[in-house]
Amino acid sequence: MKEYPLxxxxxxxxxxxxxxxxxxxEAREGYAALKKILSKRIxxxxxxxxxxxxxxxxxxxxxxxxxxxxxxxxxxxxGDKYIVCNSDEGEPGTFKDRDIMHFNPHLLIEGxxxxxxxxxxxxxYNYIHGEIWxxxxxxxxxxxxxxxxxxxxxNILGSSFSFNLYNxxxxxxxxxxxxxxxxxxxxxxxxxxxxxxxxxxxxGLYGKPTTIxxxxxxxxxxxxxxxxxxxYLNLGxxxxxxxxxxxxxxxxxKPGNYEIPMGTPFAxxxxxAGGMRGGRKLKGCIPGGSSMPVLPGDIMMEADMDxxxxxxxxxxxxxxxVIIMDDTTCMVRALERLAYFYFEESCGQCTxxxxxxxxxxxxxxxxxxxxxxxxxxxxxxxxxxxxQGRTICALGDAAAMPVRAMIQHFRDEFTYHIEHKKCxx
Amino acid sequence: xxxxxxxxxxxxxIAKYPVEQKQSAxxxxxxxxxxxxxxxxxxxxxxxxxxxGMQPIAVYEVATFYNMYNLEPVGxxxxxxxxxLPCALSGGNxxxxxxxxxxxxxxxxxxxxxxxxxxxxxxxGACGDSPVLLVNNTRMCSxxxxxxxxxxxxxxxx
Numbered sequence: 001m002k003e004y005p006l007x008x009x010x011x012x013x014x015x016x017x018x019x020x021x022x023x024x025x026e027a028r029e030g031y032a033a034l035k036k037i038l039s040k041r042i043x044x045x046x047x048x049x050x051x052x053x054x055x056x057x058x059x060x061x062x063x064x065x066x067x068x069x070x071x072x073x074x075x076x077x078x079g080d081k082y083i084v085c086n087s088d089e090g091e092p093g094t095f096k097d098r099d100i101m102h103f104n105p106h107l108l109i110e111g112x113x114x115x116x117x118x119x120x121x122x123x124x125y126n127y128i129h130g131e132i133w134x135x136x137x138x139x140x141x142x143x144x145x146x147x148x149x150x151x152x153x154x155n156i157l158g159s160s161f162s163f164n165l166y167n168x169x170x171x172x173x174x175x176x177x178x179x180x181x182x183x184x185x186x187x188x189x190x191x192x193x194x195x196x197x198x199x200x201x202x203x204g205l206y207g208k209p210t211t212i213x214x215x216x217x218x219x220x221x222x223x224x225x226x227x228x229x230x231x232y233l234n235l236g237x238x239x240x241x242x243x244x245x246x247x248x249x250x251x252x253x254k255p256g257n258y259e260i261p262m263g264t265p266f267a268x269x270x271x272x273a274g275g276m277r278g279g280r281k282l283k284g285c286i287p288g289g290s291s292m293p294v295l296p297g298d299i300m301m302e303a304d305m306d307x308x309x310x311x312x313x314x315x316x317x318x319x320x321x322v323i324i325m326d327d328t329t330c331m332v333r334a335l336e337r338l339a340y341f342y343f344e345e346s347c348g349q350c351t352x353x354x355x356x357x358x359x360x361x362x363x364x365x366x367x368x369x370x371x372x373x374x375x376x377x378x379x380x381x382x383x384x385x386x387x388q389g390r391t392i393c394a395l396g397d398a399a400a401m402p403v404r405a406m407i408q409h410f411r412d413e414f415t416y417h418i419e420h421k422k423c424x425x
Numbered sequence: 426x427x428x429x430x431x432x433x434x435x436x437x438x439i440a441k442y443p444v445e446q447k448q449s450a451x452x453x454x455x456x457x458x459x460x461x462x463x464x465x466x467x468x469x470x471x472x473x474x475x476x477x478g479m480q481p482i483a484v485y486e487v488a489t490f491y492n493m494y495n496l497e498p499v500g501x502x503x504x505x506x507x508x509x510l511p512c513a514l515s516g517g518n519x520x521x522x523x524x525x526x527x528x529x530x531x532x533x534x535x536x537x538x539x540x541x542x543x544x545x546x547x548x549x550g551a552c553g554d555s556p557v558l559l560v561n562n563t564r565m566c567s568x569x570x571x572x573x574x575x576x577x578x579x580x581x582x583x
Contacts, residue, residue: 002546014574019488030555046468066460069530073509080443086568089549089550090548090550091548092509092510092511092547092552093511093548093552094511094548094550094552095550095551095552095554097548097550097552098551125441129549129550130491130562131546131549131550131551131559131562131565132549132550132551132565132567133563134563134564134565160518166442166454167507168441168449169452169453169456170452170491171452171455171491171492171493171494172493172547173454173490173491173492174547185452186449187446187448188446188448188449188450188451188452188477188479188483188532189450189483189486190485190486190487190490191490206443206446209452215464247535247553248553249511249515249552249553249555250514251514251515254554255515255553255555256553257553289459290509290510290548291509321511323510323511323514323552324514325514330558331515333512335511336508337508337509337510337513341510341547341548343508344547345547347490354582356502381551388446395542
């Protein structure tokens with residue numbers, strides 16, 4: 001098997017129960033980036049420049065350039081500012097942040113400390129998905145280790161820089177992966193997204209300037225500081241720097257997380273995941289988590305795994321959750337389950353999403369159960385049209401896009417269901 | 426209303442936030458209360474509200490919004506099975522069906538001996554380990570074949 005360069009899981013051995021601990025992390029160049037910054041007195045501006053140069057883009061789903069985001073934080077601001085890590089990993093298909101936190105927690109902590117230094121921030125929160133209690137407990141222990149070793153707290157490693165980090169445990173709400181819902185949730189409220197603007201960089205946690213990044217984004221920072229932004233960029237391709245972890249699930253022989261350089265062909269990722277289960281044919285693939293448009297197998301086999309290539313193929317890289325479906329999959333049933341999810345998780349704040357997700361689900365449900373009507377496909381498109389772009393947050397889009405893509409690429413299958421009252425698979 | 430041990434845990438959570446932002450600890454306070462009591466009765470939520478200096482309605486809002494809180498009594502063990510698409514492609518529905526058959530209950534029901542409640546869950550962020558289920562919100566069980574489910578039920582029944 002081909003060897004790929006690693007920036008996130010380098011030296012990580014999940015079978016060794018002590019591999020995640022501070023001492024093991026230090027033995028694999030851990031906290032070297034932070035020490036380099038503090039000993040060489042690298043300025044916050046230089047760090048942000050380096051991150052910009054690396055073409056690191058947000059790994060949570062939106063793919064926004066990280067360095068640019070950091071530069072939005074107000075400078076010379078009197079008062080508290082925050083950084084927040086979005087570890088509320090609930091996008092169906094995604095399970096990379098759990099492994100980063102569980103098997104390499106100090107990588108995230110070091111990344112957050114560097115980000116705090118670059119943005120002049122003294123406190124940060126890591127919002128962890130409710131269902132992964134063991135990982136939350138591990139993060140708590142890792143933060144204690146880092147504090148005891150002088151990496152967190154006042155005057156870090158004898159410098160004048162201070163930063164405290166706290167873990168916040170979620171309790172089961174997909175919407176809290178939306179950054180402003182997440183802020184509301186930390187404030188002890190229902191996780192309902194805020195209207196933007198104002199953006200979090202001006203009005204964030206407790207109304208203070210706040211930058212929110214995904215776990216994997218923060219975790220990408222130590223390597224790029226140690227080796228330079230240009231080296232990081234060169235691992236991937238222009239505008240798509242570095243490596244990324246892809247979570248592969250569904251009909252493959254070895255589902256799991258695989259770290260590969262940006263721009264690696266999808267066919268190689270599929271091979272890493274052991275190939276198709278039972279040697280069957282790839283029917284469809286959702287390349288970036290359940291909210292992203294599905295792509296037919298033949299288009300996917302020609303695509304590369306980076307933001308621009310997947311966008312060109314007609315979908316989005318999203319969180320890098322690759323859901324694989326073989327030719328035994330009924331696409332109507334697959335869509336029915338996804339439609340139910342968005343219906344269940346809509347926060348109820350915006351009418352088009354609150355009502356529309358229920359309509360989408362009920363219509364797909366009746367098609368799946370042999371009660372579909374000839375006009376249903378147009379009706380689904382129409383409802384999706386009336387949700388997408390008309391809500392405060394992207395959950396509405398996330399509910400609408402899979403519906404439209406499924407009907408676009410697998411229309412025959414939906415029509416067959418409606419006409420024959422049964423599945424063609 | 427809550428044990429000293431629970432209150433100490435809640436105090437540790439409160440200390441994570443700015444002094445004037447005690448409300449930030451409400452999610453963990455409710456989770457800690459639920460772990461002690463098994464579910465969140467109104468009087469438990471009222472106690473949490475008073476402890477954090479919140480209006481009771483603000484606490485009810487949180488408890489009813491997040492789906493891991495138990496708003497009515499559940500069995501000694503609450504089993505939540507993920508049936509979302511990635512899990513459904515890899516045996517999630519079959520695991521749920523097997524549990525229903527073994528326990529003789531459907532989703533959102535509790536066995537007559539009060540031992541088990543079964544729930545359908547949404548994505549737990551462990552799609553590569555399907556079938557996945559969660560015991561009492563904290564213990565995640567992966568790759569749950571029928572044999573593994575049998576073993577787990579036997580262990581919990583002891």
